[in-house]
Amino acid sequence: MPVIEEIRAFHDELTGWRRDIHAHPELGFEEQRTSDLVAERLAGFGIEVHRGIGKTGIVGRLRIGNSPRAIGLRADMDCLPIIEANSFDYRSQNQGRMHACGHDGHTTMLLGAARYLARTRNFDGTVHFIFQPAEEGLGGADAMLADGLFDEFPCDAIFGMHNRPGLAVGKFQIRPGAMMAGGAFFDIAITGRGAHGARPESGVDPVLAASHIAAALQSIVSRNVRPVDTAVVSVTQIHAGDAYNVIPERAVLRGTARCFSKATMRLVEDRMRQIAEGVAAGFGASASLDFRATFPPLVNDPDETRFIADTAAELVGDDNVNRQAGFVMASEDFAAMLERVPGAYIQIGNGDGEGGCEVHNPGYDFNDAAIPYGAALFARLVERRLARMGG
Ligand SMILES: [Zn+2]
Numbered sequence: 161m162p163v164i165e166e167i168r169a170f171h172d173e174l175t176g177w178r179r180d181i182h183a184h185p186e187l188g189f190e191e192q193r194t195s196d197l198v199a200e201r202l203a204g205f206g207i208e209v210h211r212g213i214g215k216t217g218i219v220g221r222l223r224i225g226n227s228p229r230a231i232g233l234r235a236d237m238d239c240l241p242i243i244e245a246n247s248f249d250y251r252s253q254n255q256g257r258m259h260a261c262g263h264d265g266h267t268t269m270l271l272g273a274a275r276y277l278a279r280t281r282n283f284d285g286t287v288h289f290i291f292q293p294a295e296e297g298l299g300g301a302d303a304m305l306a307d308g309l310f311d312e313f314p315c316d317a318i319f320g321m322h323n324r325p326g327l328a329v330g331k332f333q334i335r336p337g338a339m340m341a342g343g344a345f346f347d348i349a350i351t352g353r354g355a356h357g358a359r360p361e362s363g364v365d366p367v368l369a370a371s372h373i374a375a376a377l378q379s380i381v382s383r384n385v386r387p388v389d390t391a392v393v394s395v396t397q398i399h400a401g402d403a404y405n406v407i408p409e410r411a412v413l414r415g416t417a418r419c420f421s422k423a424t425m426r427l428v429e430d431r432m433r434q435i436a437e438g439v440a441a442g443f444g445a446s447a448s449l450d451f452r453a454t455f456p457p458l459v460n461d462p463d464e465t466r467f468i469a470d471t472a473a474e475l476v477g478d479d480n481v482n483r484q485a486g487f488v489m490a491s492e493d494f495a496a497m498l499e500r501v502p503g504a505y506i507q508i509g510n511g512d513g514e515g516g517c518e519v520h521n522p523g524y525d526f527n528d529a530a531i532p533y534g535a536a537l538f539a540r541l542v543e544r545r546l547a548r549m550g551g
């Protein structure tokens with residue numbers, strides 16, 4: 161029987177787990193109940209469970225045979241601080257917490273693969289089931305890496321997936337190389353000299369300097385980044401002053417930058433610093449930049465991209481796998497794991513029908529119909545990569 165049919169046999173149960181996790185969402189590094197549930201299920205399948213890797217992170221290890229080959233499969237477990245707008249009976253029971261990014265579904269798909277693989281045992285090698293906490297900007301991947309994830313659980317290749325609203329269930333999309341943007345946050349502090357609003361000649365106006373800096377920063381993407389590279393520089397906050405008749409001492413600009421390579425990110429940071437300091441100096445003020453690159457760009461290994469796309473094509477047919485998907489400006493912290501171990505990150509269709517709702521929206525819900533596709537893809541990656549020799 162094809163893997164997906166074997167997994168469909170317990171689709172109802174998986175849907176029940178998914179909805180249970182959906183009803184009990186937990187923020188990053190607080191995934192206590194969720195990780196208890198994951199650990200309990202893995203242990204129930206007879207899989208070795210390791211907890212406390214990146215605080216609430218879990219790794220399940222399943223070793224069959226003697227091959228030294230090892231593969232890592234990763235899902236995320238955290239929710240978002242959003243008030244859920246849905247009214248179905250499994251809506252969030254935790255006020256102000258919501259699984260609005262589908263990590264409840266990702267966790268369930270990996271559990272489904274674990275259950276299938278622990279029972280069928282049709283491979284030779286080691287699978288590491290990596291359940292990561294705190295994907296939504298709190299550094300869960302880094303926390304697992306800092307706790308020795310790949311030292312303790314070495315992997316030859318790692319794979320992950322994210323649901324994609326607007327893409328039909330049963331379809332996948334991916335691109336080799338850089339696929340998702342790296343992200344940085346920045347603060348520019350501008351210092352002038354306070355004065356009476358009616359006597360500007362006696363001070364140095366940081367508001368005027370900040371305005372020119374905000375405008376000049378827009379030249380980085382248009383004049384410094386190569387047109388074939390993609391980058392975003394957005395100033396999203398300007399703060400200064402409290403009174404109508406006071407020129408303040410200080411102003412602050414804040415915002416975000418997104419790029420698809422570390423080299424571009426360095427270029428953006430360097431130009432931002434030169435512009436901020438240079439423009440401020442031109443007005444007699446001073447400026448300092450604090451630039452924090454929080455997510456690296458997500459870069460898919462070309463060979464592993466082909467491998468996961470071929471595996472997906474085996475499940476759903478080549479017509480349902482887009483191997484040249486567009487760039488995604490959002491960031492994803494699985495990128496940090498992909499910097500250490502080659503692998504690939506694929507998008508799985510969450511449905512393109514009516515009511516299809518973007519992630520991070522209060523009306524979003526993971527589509528349970530996608531579960532067997534994701535679970536079967538994870539399982540087949542293992543069976544193909546760790547195929548029995550001569551067996
Ligand atoms: Zn998200």
Ligand SMILES: [Zn+2]
Binds near residue numbers: 261262263295322
């Ligand atoms: Zn997500």
